[in-house]
Amino acid sequence: MSKEIFDVAIIGAGVVGSAIARKLSSYNLKVALLEKECDVSFGVSKANSGIIHGGFHHGSEYLKSKLEVQGNRMFDRLEQELHFPFRRCGIMVAAFSVEEMKTVEQLYMNGVNNKAVGIEMCNRSRMLSLEPKLNDDVVGGLYAPAGGIIEPYRFVFSLVESALKNGVKLFTEFKVTSAEHNSNGYGIVSEDGKKIESRWVVNASGLFADEVSGIFNAEEFKITPRKGEEFLLDRNSAARTEHVIFPVPDHVSKGILVIPTVEGTTMLGPTAIPQDSKEDVSTTAINLKMVFSSARRMVPSISGRDIITSFTGLRPVLESGDFYIDVSAKQPNLIQVAGIQSPGLTAVPAIAEYVKDLLKKDGLVLTEKSSYDPTIDKLPRMRTISPVEADELIKSDPAFGEIVCRCESVSEAEIVAAVKNGHTTLDGIKFYTRAQMGRCQGGFCTDRIIKIIQRETGLSYEDITKRGKASWILEDKIGDLEVNSYGNME
Amino acid sequence: MKEIKVDTLVIGGGSAGMAAALEIAERGFSVTIAERENSMGGILNQCIHNGFGLHHFKEELSGPAYAEKFIDMVDSSKIKVFLDMTVMDIEQTTDDLTAYGLSRDNGMVKFSIKTVVFANGCRERNRGSIGTPGTRPSGIFTAGLAQRLVNMEGFIPGKECVVVGSGDIGLIMARRMTWIGSKVKAVIEIQPYPAGLTRNIVQCLNDFDIPLYLSHVVGEIHGRDRVESIDVIPLENGVEQKDKSFNIKCDSLLLAVGLVPDNELAQKIGITINPETNGPVVNRQLMTGQNGIFACGNVLHVHDLVDFVTEESERCGRYVADYLDNKKPADQYKTTPGKNVKYLVPNYYSPKEDNKFYLRTMIVKNRAELVVKVNGKEITRKKLNHIQPSEMISFSIPGGKVENISELHNNILEVQIV
Numbered sequence: 001m002s003k004e005i006f007d008v009a010i011i012g013a014g015v016v017g018s019a020i021a022r023k024l025s026s027y028n029l030k031v032a033l034l035e036k037e038c039d040v041s042f043g044v045s046k047a048n049s050g051i052i053h054g055g056f057h058h059g060s061e062y063l064k065s066k067l068e069v070q071g072n073r074m075f076d077r078l079e080q081e082l083h084f085p086f087r088r089c090g091i092m093v094a095a096f097s098v099e100e101m102k103t104v105e106q107l108y109m110n111g112v113n114n115k116a117v118g119i120e121m122c123n124r125s126r127m128l129s130l131e132p133k134l135n136d137d138v139v140g141g142l143y144a145p146a147g148g149i150i151e152p153y154r155f156v157f158s159l160v161e162s163a164l165k166n167g168v169k170l171f172t173e174f175k176v177t178s179a180e181h182n183s184n185g186y187g188i189v190s191e192d193g194k195k196i197e198s199r200w201v202v203n204a205s206g207l208f209a210d211e212v213s214g215i216f217n218a219e220e221f222k223i224t225p226r227k228g229e230e231f232l233l234d235r236n237s238a239a240r241t242e243h244v245i246f247p248v249p250d251h252v253s254k255g256i257l258v259i260p261t262v263e264g265t266t267m268l269g270p271t272a273i274p275q276d277s278k279e280d281v282s283t284t285a286i287n288l289k290m291v292f293s294s295a296r297r298m299v300p301s302i303s304g305r306d307i308i309t310s311f312t313g314l315r316p317v318l319e320s321g322d323f324y325i326d327v328s329a330k331q332p333n334l335i336q337v338a339g340i341q342s343p344g345l346t347a348v349p350a351i352a353e354y355v356k357d358l359l360k361k362d363g364l365v366l367t368e369k370s371s372y373d374p375t376i377d378k379l380p381r382m383r384t385i386s387p388v389e390a391d392e393l394i395k396s397d398p399a400f401g402e403i404v405c406r407c408e409s410v411s412e413a414e415i416v417a418a419v420k421n422g423h424t425t426l427d428g429i430k431f432y433t434r435a436q437m438g439r440c441q442g443g444f445c446t447d448r449i450i451k452i453i454q455r456e457t458g459l460s461y462e463d464i465t466k467r468g469k470a471s472w473i474l475e476d477k478i479g480d481l482e483v484n485s486y487g488n489m490e
Numbered sequence: 491m492k493e494i495k496v497d498t499l500v501i502g503g504g505s506a507g508m509a510a511a512l513e514i515a516e517r518g519f520s521v522t523i524a525e526r527e528n529s530m531g532g533i534l535n536q537c538i539h540n541g542f543g544l545h546h547f548k549e550e551l552s553g554p555a556y557a558e559k560f561i562d563m564v565d566s567s568k569i570k571v572f573l574d575m576t577v578m579d580i581e582q583t584t585d586d587l588t589a590y591g592l593s594r595d596n597g598m599v600k601f602s603i604k605t606v607v608f609a610n611g612c613r614e615r616n617r618g619s620i621g622t623p624g625t626r627p628s629g630i631f632t633a634g635l636a637q638r639l640v641n642m643e644g645f646i647p648g649k650e651c652v653v654v655g656s657g658d659i660g661l662i663m664a665r666r667m668t669w670i671g672s673k674v675k676a677v678i679e680i681q682p683y684p685a686g687l688t689r690n691i692v693q694c695l696n697d698f699d700i701p702l703y704l705s706h707v708v709g710e711i712h713g714r715d716r717v718e719s720i721d722v723i724p725l726e727n728g729v730e731q732k733d734k735s736f737n738i739k740c741d742s743l744l745l746a747v748g749l750v751p752d753n754e755l756a757q758k759i760g761i762t763i764n765p766e767t768n769g770p771v772v773n774r775q776l777m778t779g780q781n782g783i784f785a786c787g788n789v790l791h792v793h794d795l796v797d798f799v800t801e802e803s804e805r806c807g808r809y810v811a812d813y814l815d816n817k818k819p820a821d822q823y824k825t826t827p828g829k830n831v832k833y834l835v836p837n838y839y840s841p842k843e844d845n846k847f848y849l850r851t852m853i854v855k856n857r858a859e860l861v862v863k864v865n866g867k868e869i870t871r872k873k874l875n876h877i878q879p880s881e882m883i884s885f886s887i888p889g890g891k892v893e894n895i896s897e898l899h900n901n902i903l904e905v906q907i908v
Contacts, residue, residue, distance in 0.1 A: 232618070236757050279714060282625045305765075309618035311626060387579070387590045391491040391598035401594035403526065403576035407754070426628075439754075441616045443632045447639055461645065466628035470715035473628050474639065475741065476646040478670050 005184050006032040006169075007364065009198035011176055011212055013040035015048070015152065015348050016340050017204035018159040023352035025166035026372040029364075032196055033160070033168055034188070036175035036208075038468030039428040041156035044206040045345075046431060047281070047313025048152035049230065049259060049270055051244055053343040054091040054144025055116030056107045057254055064323045067347035067354065069114045072146060074349035082158035083378040084151060085262040091147030092122075092131055093246045094298050095139050100248040104142050107249075117146040133241050133299050147244060149262045152345055153431035161376050161421060166369070170422075171196070173468070176205075179216050185333055186216075200333045200364055202355060207278045207316045209338035218331040221324065221338065225278050225314040226253075228270025229287045234439050235264040237306040245298050254342065256294035258302070263408075263434060268295040268302065270313065281312040308439045315341040323347070325354055327362050335359060379417050383409035383434075404452070405445045407438025415449060419456040427467040429453070446473070492599045496520045496570070497814055499589050500607040501577045501755075504532020505796045506787020506803040507609035508560040513807025514607075515567045519814050522601065523564070524575040524591045530564065531557030532611055533634070534796065536641045539662050545797035556796060572596065580606060580759050580783075587782055605782045605810050608756055608770070609803065612788040615748040620654075624711030627718070633663045633746035646670055648742020652720055653677045654708055657685040657880060658794075660746030665694035667744070675738050677702045678722060683854055685880040708743070709735055717741055749792045756785070766833035767791040773838040774822055774845060775809035776802070784810055791835050791848065794882045798848070805846065819843075823901040828863070830907035832879065839903050841892040847885055851907045854878045860885060861906045864892050865899040877907065 008024055010017045013035035021033045037043060055069040079086045095101045104121070111119035122130065123140050130143060164170060175191040185199035205212040210223045233239065240260050247255040253272030261267050271287050288310065296302045318324055318339030328334035335358050337351065344351075360366050380393055382400060394401040399413035410433045418432035426442070429435055429449055436442030436449070450464050450473065465471045498514050500507045503525030511521045529535065534542070537553030544550055547559065564571065575593040582588075589601040614632040631639070631647050633655070639645045649672050653660045656679035664674045677695060682705045684691050695702055707730065709721040720743060723735040751769040753761075762771045762779045769790040770778040777784050786806035787799045812819075822838040825847070832850040839845045851858075860872040860883065869892055872885055887903075895901050 236754065280625075282710070283623045285621070285623045285709075288621055288623070304621075307618050307621060308616075310621065382578075382592070387598045387600065388491060390578075390592060394592075394594070394597040398594040401592055401597060402574060403578075403592060406526065406576065406752075409576075409578065440613045441618060441632075443614045443616060443635050446631075446635055447643055451643075466715075471628040472716065474645045474647055475649045475672075478640070478644045478646055 004030060006030045006196060006198035008032070008200045008202060008359065009034060009186070009188055009196060010202040010204055012043070012203075012205035013156075013160060013170065013172070014043050014045040014204065014206050015041070015156045015159070015345055016206070016337055016351060017202070018156050018163065019348045019352040020202055020204060020337070020355050021168045022159045022163040022166070023356050025163045025168045026369055026374070027366045028369050029366070031163070031168045032198060033163065033170045034174045034176060034196075035170070035172045038173050038465075039423055039425060040160045040170070040172070041153045041431060042427070042467060044314060044316060045156050046153050046427075047228070047230070047311055048345050049228075049257065049267065050150050050152045050261060051091070051257070051259065051343075051345070052086070052088070052148040052150055053346040054111065054119065054147035055114045056111030056119055056142065056144055057249065057343065059110055060113045062322050063325065064343060064347060065110070065114050067323065067350040068343040069116060070350035071347040075148070075150070078349060081374045082155070082162060082376055084155045084158045086148060086150045087262050088146060088148035089260060090243045091144045091246060092127065092243045093142040093248060094127065094134055095141045095248050096135075096137055096297070097139060101140050103248045104140065107142055111142075111144060116144060119144045131241055131243055131245065133239065133301060134245070135298055135300050149244060149259065150345070151262055155345075157421070157423070157432055158376060162374065165376060166372055176212060176215060181331070200335070200359060200362070202335045202337060204337045206340070207314055209316060209336070213336060213338070216328075216331050216334055218328045218334055219336060221318060223316045223318065223338065224274050225276075226317045226341070227273045227275050227280070228313045228315060229283050229291060229310060230267055230269030230313070231288065231291055231310045232308050233266040233268065233302070233306040234308050237266050237303070239299050239302040239306070240266045241299060247294065247298060256291050258295050258299050265308070266306075268292070274317070278314065281314060283310045283312050309441055317341050323351070325351060325358070327358050333362065335362070379414065381414065382411045404448050405433070405435035405438065407440050408434040410435040412452060415452050416456055419453055424453055424457055424459065425465050425467050426473065450474075492596055493602065494522065494599060495602045496522045497603065498522070498605045498607060498810055499524060499577075499601050499603045500609055502532065502608070502610035502787075502789070503530035503571060503573075504609065504611055504787070505534060505557065505560065505799045506611065506789070507532075507607065508564050509800045509803035510607050510609055510786055510807035510810065511569050512560070512563055512567060513804050514810050514814075515569050517808075517811035517815075519811060520568070522570045522572065524572050524577050526574065526576045528574050530561050530571065530573070536634070536638045538641050539666070542796050545795065546800050553796075572599070575599070577755065580755060582759060582780060582783075604814060605784065607806060607810060608753075608778075608783070608785040608789045609787050610752055610789050612749040612792050613752045614745070615750055616745060620745070620747050622708050622711060625713055627711070627713040627716050629713070629717035629742040630711070631742065631744055633659045633744045636744050637663055637666065640666055640670060646672060648672060648740070648744075650675060650740045651742040651744055652738055652740045653744045653746060655679065655685065655746035655748070656691075656702060657746055657748070658687055658690050660744070661686045661690040661694040663744055663746060664700050665698060668698045668700070674698070674700045675740055676700070676722070678706045678708055679704050680707050680725070681705070683878065711743065717743055749788065751789045751792065753789060756783075764833065764837065766827070767835065769835070772836045774836055774840045774843065775813065775819055776806045776836060777809065777813070782813065791833065793848075794880070798882065798884070802848070823895075823903065825903045825905070828904040828906040831905050834905050839887065841889070841895050841901075843889045845887045847887070847905070849883050849905060850879055851877045851883060852879055853907065855907075859908050861908055862887065863904045863906070864901060865894055865896065867894050869903075874907075
């Protein structure tokens with residue numbers, strides 16, 4: 001394996017690890033990003049709801065509140081540099097009783113104390129004029145214009161692309177199973193015997209942060225997965241709202257939301273059910289019904305006919321309910337970044353800064369890298385460009401003229417770009433390009449994407465998977481007909 | 491940007507698009523077909539089984555053979571065909587239509603046109619449409635995708651599979667999977683009766699001892715990476731009997747759970763969609779709510795047989811030519827599905843002209859009758875030997891048959907199944 005000694009090894013290439021890696025790539029450091037799956041963003045981050053929160057859900061005593069508000073403000077600049085889909089569509093909380101309005105008042109005070117930008121209390125008519133699709137039984141609510149929506153996996157892909165451009169090394173299929181402290185720092189060994197050495201380690205391993213902490217003989221804590229089931233509606237759904245709509249939260253979660261995703265579909269969810277398994281991402285019939293009735297209470301035009309798919313994500317929850325981001329008190333040169341559940345995505349740019357400061361405090365020398373380039377190239381998307389622009393683009397690369405995914409209008413050139421960026425599974429390509437993410441769910445384009453992956457990578461059909469490991473797509477090839485000695489075909 | 495002026499742009503070069511284009515060209519108008527695949531024929535190209543053409547050609551053909559007959563006719567006509575072209579957008583001003591077609595070889599092409607025919611078919615309903623719970627492993631295919639992987643690409647998508655849905659596509663794929671050496675462990679059907687043709691039940695399932703579970707649903711899918719098994723739940727009077735559920739080990743699931751007209755582009759430009767068919771609302775001439783924009787074939791409503799698609803599309807082509815000829819249509823009134831009728835196409839009729847209708851019923855019945863009424867008065871009645879929702883019904887009303895048109899009434903033509 002790699003002979004070089006890294007300054008920092010980050011375990012986990014979800015949104016947290018990737019943002020930290022990118023931040024550190026702006027300094028003169030050797031950084032390794034380790035991921036157990038075959039692609040980045042394949043854990044907690046892939047099933048994120050994609051909300052950039054408005055800074056009012058939690059009191060200012062929480063670390064997560066502070067980082068949420070800081071992180072929120074950093075997204076405009078990040079979007080300029082990294083070109084992920086992002087829009088400040090605003091967030092609304094809809095109350096349906098006088099009792100619920102009391103909670104809304106508390107949320108408003110949270111927002112004021114957290115210095116959330118532009119937050120306001122709304123009466124019924126203000127709510128309905130902002131969002132005519134709301135159930136007109138609404139009593140009032142809250143409006144946070146600084147809240148928004150983002151494509152979470154595209155954000156991670158952009159962060160990683162930027163990090164790699166600035167020298168970070170990514171090791172996928174590197175599941176950390178043991179570690180030893182030595183004179184250089186740590187020797188970190190993967191399940192299949194690969195080894196890297198690093199002076200510092202950042203534990204950003206999401207659902208598995210407790211187990212990774214155990215591997216390093218560091219703090220004992222327990223991550224409890226909290227299941228969230230979500231349903232995705234067709235982009236033609238009449239129920240698509242302008243704003244993200246929250247119900248009034250209870251003490252467990254922020255409730256079932258109606259989310260107009262940044263790419264035009266509408267998402268309903270997530271549920272919030274604690275479970276033991278870190279693997280179980282199944283959906284259930286009973287929760288489907290629950291999600292629909294909850295969402296329909298806020299937006300009555302939601303229809304089951306518009307469902308195109310459902311999926312489940314797991315949030316990594318600590319008992320404290322807050323983030324745990326600190327220098328390990330038990331082991332040297334180890335930073336713990338655990339319990340990053342909602343509003344983790346919003347907080348992530350601020351988490352990266354915070355971790356950078358912790359590393360500095362812990363003795364890591366940071367000098368800015370003169371060659372650091374915060375921007376990555378913007379890949380054109382056929383779905384969003386004008387006919388004239390499309391025509392010009394095809395002159396430079398004819399593959400833009402070949403629409404592979406008809407539902408989301410994704411061209412072959414975009415799929416090739418995904419493969420060249422290292423996304424060689426069907427899910428990786430789906431998250432990077434949106435191909436297979438529309439209403440036909442890959443019914444028309446799966447075979448074409450398989451062919452493009454094979455052509456671009458030289459992989460055999462049996463190595464094409466949905467998301468690595470044993471998730472292969474094709475079982476076998478039909479044998480050629482052979483003519484036996486009697487002249488009959490067998 | 492390349493600009494092309496043409497009378498009609500036909501979107502889709504499958505059975506519907508080719509039939510419509512040929513009729514329009516026959517009448518001397520300029521027609522262009524935009525087809526997104528690299529050959530014409532549409533879904534027929536992967537339907538290598540037989541059973542096509544009995545009505546239209548009076549002979550039994552395979553899908554590709556049926557398509558080939560039309561491709562040959564298009565090739566020897568003046569119709570211009572763009573292959574590998576996706577129509578991205580349509581713009582309509584007061585008297586002009588513009589369409590944008592994208593392709594590798596031609597870049598973005600701007601079509602200035604007088605008429606558009608939507609003939610771009612349907613798509614398969616999938617797991618999301620039926621809301622099957624469970625994990626999300628690989629090995630779940632819509633039947634059409636599996637058919638394409640087998641028949642066009644030569645792959646075996648699964649070795650031990652379960653087919654969901656007993657429509658003809660599901661039955662044909664059950665047999666096809668068996669022929670390529672895979673074990674089909676079950677066909678699961680939610681209804682108490684099979685959705686496909688009886689001959690397909692016999693030839694595709696019974697001949698291969700494939701069990702058909704009527705009144706059963708897939709309760710849950712198991713497997714982290716690849717499908718490992720499914721739970722099957724029996725229904726009694728439509729209610730899931732969870733205590734009687736059983737598990738079937740399999741590595742793949744083929745979903746043949748229905749088809750839906752693919753109408754995103756039509757919806758984008760504001761064409762009214764009939765929620766019962768998911769196709770556009772059309773008048774007697776199969777013209778949508780927007781002038782000069784027509785629809786035929788599976789994009790209008792999903793047909794059982796390609797022969798019916800051809801019939802409807804040829805008619806559509808003639809209507810388009812009439813429109814281009816500035817032939818003024820006679821007065822039209824609404825049609826409406828009555829008792830036991832799921833939908834009726836088209837949504838308007840003309841008392842003075844011949845009218846052809848397609849409809850689907852909501853009931854299963856032997857010796858049923860189709861009754862047509864206008865203003866409460868029975869116009870005609872037709873005996874039907876056996877009806878079921880999966881089998882499309884057609885009937886005609888000749889011009890002059892409806893005599894009780896009156897300004898005092900709404901003159902709506904209502905169709906009932908009794």
